[in-house]
Amino acid sequence: MGKRLINLGKEQLPLLLLGGISLASLALIVFFAQATKQALPDDQTTSEHQTETAASDSAAFRLALLPPEGRYEMLLQLIGAGQNSKDSYLARYLLATDLLDQGKAAEALAILDGQEKSQNALTPYVLLKQGQAQLLAGEAPASWNQLLANYDTHGAAAEARYELGKRDPAQWDALLAKHPSHPRSVEVALQQLKTGTSKDKLLLIAAYGLYRDEYESSLDRLTKEYGQGLTPEQWEIIGFGYWENQRYGKASQAYAKAPASPTSLYRTARGAQIDRKKVVAIAAYQKLVQTYPNAPETGLGLIKLVDSLPDKAALAPLDQAMKAFPDRAGEALLKKANILEKLKSPTSAQNARTSILSQYSNSEAAAQLRLSRAHKAAKANDLGTARQLVEELVAANPQSELAAEASFWSGKWAQQQGQDARLTYERTINQYPESYFAWRSAVMLGWDVGDFTGVRYLTPEVTLPKQREPLPAGSDTLQLLYRLGQDADAWSLWQTEFSNVQAPTVAEQFTDGVLRVGVGDNLDGIFMLTSLAWRNEETEKAEYRQLKTTPAYWQTVYPFPFSSLIQAWSQQRQLNPLLVTALMRQESRFEPKIRSSAGAIGLMQVIPSTADWIVGQIGESNSDLDIKLETPNENIKLGTWYLDYTHKEYSDNSMFAVASYNAGPGAVANWIAKGYGDPDVFVENIPFSETKGYVEAVFGGYWNYLRLYNPAIKRQVAKYTTQP
Known part of the structure; x- marks a missing residue:
């Protein structure tokens, strides 16, 4: 993943233009605000608000993805019909954010009046928006006093402290101390570093500023100015940052000073290898093997090590990988077969490939071997053998990345033999619906999806999602912000909740990816979701497969910006x-x-x-x-x-x-x-x-x-x- 600048300042967000609000509408807003104020005395909240959960449904969620001008009247109807219901409460919040985006402070204050008395997950943000409206109206942001008094360490308080700190430096000090992971703290640290230097602020950016364009230069500055005094744990943070930004040579050097672990040793070695520092890479791989002989990273390390060794020397680590890591045995054996070929031992190479198919039939190496042989057979017009090989691939390794291709070609070759391939093409769509080969199968079945020669002029109808479902991780406040389409606030809050950045759970990584795409960090957001496929633990694989069935997964991986x-x-x-x-x-x-x-x-x-x-x-x-x-x-x-x-x-x-x-x-x-x-x-x-x-x-x-x-x-x- 590379660094991406995500602007969160209100002045940097796109203006959501609404039509002007009529006097009648404004009167209606004020009437509803007064009614709610009367219905919610200072010492009382409604039971709906007390029992509110982010997972429950609301009509407001079904309006959140509409453009503001398309939901204005419907939000007013929800407010009027619901009075003190959850629908009304959330509709008020959504309408108030629209009004704020237009700079209509008085109207936003009217719609939010009294809503802070309903103690629930959104209350800190209600107070935040009230203060923003007060500030926009030229008033003192009085609501922020209540926000800081009652929600001192909440992410919403960080936004208030950022604005207050523009006039009161003590508030920025409190921001950095109480909310170090909030994007506003990163922004303040970067501003202050323009006029001076600070180890603590550079460390804050190293830990929490991955998404900023200034991130790599901040790491460079930290290591240059304070490298001698950094702890191993701090070097690990720096190594992670460089690695995530694909600066593998720098990551290798940082991880070499981090606490020893399978991950730090592997990345020391692999980073040096990518940086073409062969001697360093070999030494680090060997240390990994000696120190953690049974770690999963060691199995991968043995496979990668051979790329830096002479052919004869590479055979020993491949044998070691086959013996100690059965899940990598097929991959190691295929590499060994290719090396034996280069060493002029064709019989031994052939025996190794035969062993892959017999002993490790469900490995990715076996899938590669079968598909390669199938295409060679097809070129020789031996379509029967070609089909047999790809059918073996689909049966033995249906989860392989090559299985969709194999399934499609089985149908294609059957068709060339004059056989009915319909069921084979339908199987490809059934089992691999997201694949390129599912499209090719749909073409072969005669679907109206466009072929290479007809797709240009099609104008397919598009229906976008109507609402969002809850995310698998994150607080109730985060869930509500996300489902109401408040992406910038949701993403900022997530930075304060997501503490497991270097080793996230499947649910956390999924949530992180969805929220990144929400704020335009599409490159990293899509990667966060698709790279879940690399998980090795069976429970994690199962969790990933389940999340992959959700609309949120595919809508995030295939978004519609611009x-x-x-x-x-x-x-x-x-x-x-x-x-x-x-x-x-x-x-x-x-x-x-x-x-x-x-x-x-x-x-x-x-x-x-x-x-x-x-x-x-x-x-x-x-x-x-x-x-x-x-x-x-x-x-x-x-x-x-x-x-x-x-x-x-x-x-x-x-x-x-x-x-x-x-x-x-x-x-x-x-x-x-x-x-x-x-x-x-x-x-x-x-x-x-x-x-x-x-x-x-x-x-x-x-x-x-x-x-x-x-x-x-x-x-x-x-x-x-x-x-x-």
Whole structure:
């Protein structure tokens, strides 16, 4: 995961524009506020509020994902109908946040009047919003006195202290002391470090500022200025920070000074190996093996160690891995077979591969071996053997990453043999509905999902989620904020609750990923969810499989940011908006300012030289192109123009167009010149592994957006996925 700047200041949040509030509406707000004030005396709260839980449902949750202008009247109706009910209470809070976003302080205060007397999970935030409205109205934020008196260490109090600290430095001192993990504390620490140095503030950023753009430079400063006095535990925090930011060489050096553990020793070794410091890597791997011979990290370490050793020397650690770590034996044996091949021992290599299939039939190595042999058999027109191998793969290792591909090709080869492949394609959709090969199977079954030559001009209907379900981790306050769509507040509060950052539970990692995507940290948020697949414990695997069945998982992994811009430019370019969305997701994970090592910029990763050519074609200025490419509208405008161009270059064949977007038109033209027949065979034989993976990822993403958000396809997929 890389660092991402997440702005949480009110002035930095997008304004949610509502229509003007009429005098009649304002009178209605004041009437409801007065009625509630009368109904809730100082010493009394309603039973609904006393028993409120975040897991219970509310009509307000069903309005939270609507745009403010689309929910205003409905919120007023909830307030009027419910009086003192939970629906009314939550509707008041949601409407007040909308009013605050418009700068309508008086109206927000009217709608919140008396709500602080209902002691429940949202009370600290009611007091916070009241104070924000008072400040906006030019008044002293009196509600914050009550907030600090009654909720001194709550995340909401951190927001108040941040604002108060702009005039009273003691409040910032209290903020740093009482709320060190809150984003406001990180912001204050960074501000104060501009004018001075402080070990404590740099350590605070090291522990809690992973998402900031300044994070790596802060770690560099900490290690340079205070490295001699850091404890092993502090070095572990620094190592984790560098590792999460993919600075593996620096992480290796930091972990070498951290307390010895399987994780710290493995990362010392692996980081040095990635940094091409072979001697350091070998020594650290050997220390890991000697110190923790039975740790899971040691099994992986033995496998990685061989990449830094001469071929003959690599055989011993592979034998050790096979003996001590049965779950890695297939992988180790396959590596051994490849080394034996290089050492001119083909018979021994063949025997090793045979052993993989017989002794470790359900391993990923066996899956790789079977699929490779199947494709070779198919090229030799031995389709019977090819089908037998892929069917063995699906039966022996149905959870393999290669099983979907195997299942699809079994159907494809059956079809080529003149057999009915319908059941095989349906199995692929049933067992691997999220895969690229499920889309290819749907195409083969004749579904209206677009093929490579027809997907461009489709404009699929999209239905977005109506409401959010509770998250698997987090307090009741967090749950309510999240379900009410208050993403910035929910994410900030989560920073104060999520203390297990280096070793999160499955539920915590899932929650963290969902909340990251909510504030636009799509790259890291998506990664947090998809990397749950790497868990090794059976209980964790089971928990992950269960969470993977929830709508929140897929809606987070395939989000819809910048949808209005994508829709507008896709319509102008006559491009399928879901295909553009999927391509953008693959290119940048929707990060507007991300840059690649090749210099590509922004959402659709447009290279400046290509952008310069495009603006010349459309008659626009080429000034400040780098800045323009970081602007979502400009980037999507140029990126969709180029995707339209690649489609025109290849007669609207979207597979060629997408491949060309990644590899360049010259490379694709060369591949086509060598022969083009079956499109699936063509994709399988793309000589650039990156481009092959890119094509499958983009169209797999398109398929997932389609199956998740298009009602017709969603229903069609459900017919198969609900059956055993």
